Amino acid sequence: MKFNEQYTVENYIIEFLCGDRSFAPTQDDKKQVTQDGSAGGLGYEYIPPQEFTQLREFENEYIVSPLLLAAIKRINNIDDDEAYNIVREVKKIDTNEGFLNLFRNGVDIVDLATKRTINYRVVDFDNLLNNQFVVSNQFYFEGNSENIRPDILVFLNGLPVVDIEAKSPTASVSVNYENAVDQIGRYERNAWKLFLPNCFNVATDGLKTVYGVTYSPKQYFAE
Incomplete structure (x- = not known):
């Protein structure tokens, strides 16, 4: 197997959130997830990038209407x-x-x-199962000064709320989670519209994982 960002860390995160991607959870499955975390990862829905593009009319759209x-x-x-x-x-x-x-x-x-x-309301805080949590990867977005492809995006009811950037621990001794943090900062500057609804970002190399709120400097990312 070819080891890189997509086939190590990225896949692990998607399976953690969505479970087996061949498994489509029913509403009862999602209820079971909220009770004991046993079915389909955390119960998030995975939509492959090729299908996700069909939900957007333009590549600079960040809201999935x-x-x-x-x-x-x-x-x-x-x-x-x-x-x-x-x-x-x-x-x-x-x-x-x-x-x-x-x-x-x-x-x-x-x-x-x-x-x-x-x-x-656009988010149901009383009945969490009324919300739709969607995960997609390699999401192509046309930015203001750079076209980007975030590793993993989490959408809440069609709004991108979390960017997860993954670096492979097998890529190079000089590549780690800090490179992912730097990449997030670059994306925030060069494709800022995608981060308008953003709540926080995650950077990981599979060995260490940190998170920070939108526009956080590197030193404020925490484990």
């Missing part, structure tokens, strides 16, 4: 028209702080018929 739309409909029990309005509001957010507020508080929209303000 079909997944976000489905989540909004499911969480708020609303129809397509209402959900599309919320998706449009979400796409107007242009700061990391704005997305944090979205995750916490949802979106307020005025009903034109009743003039009432209605709150819609």
Whole structure:
């Protein structure tokens, strides 16, 4: 077997999150995961990169609209028209702080018929099984000054919330998790839109793993 980032550390992480990729967990399986962690990894859904590209119209899109739309409909029990309005509001957010507020508080929209303000959520904190956690790898993204391909991205209801960069411990004695941290920083600068909804990032070489919140300098990444 060829040992590199994809076939050692990256695959291990995906299996840890999603379990056996030939296994498609049912809703009952996901419930079992929340109880004892026994089925399908952590219960995240894996979508291969070739399938993931079909969910985006353009390669500079960081919001996966079909997944976000489905989540909004499911969480708020609303129809397509209402959900599309919320998706449009979400796409107007242009700061990391704005997305944090979205995750916490949802979106307020005025009903034109009743003039009432209605709150819609994009994350269900009361019923975690109502959310969709998706993992994809080698996600191609057209950045502002560099086109990037993050190793692993975790999406929450269609929004990219975690970037995981993996370096292989077999590649070179000079390659380790610090190179992954540097890569994350470069991605944040050169493809910053992808990190607007980001909550934190993970860097690993399979031997040591560190994490840091969005835009953290290297010295603030912690084990």
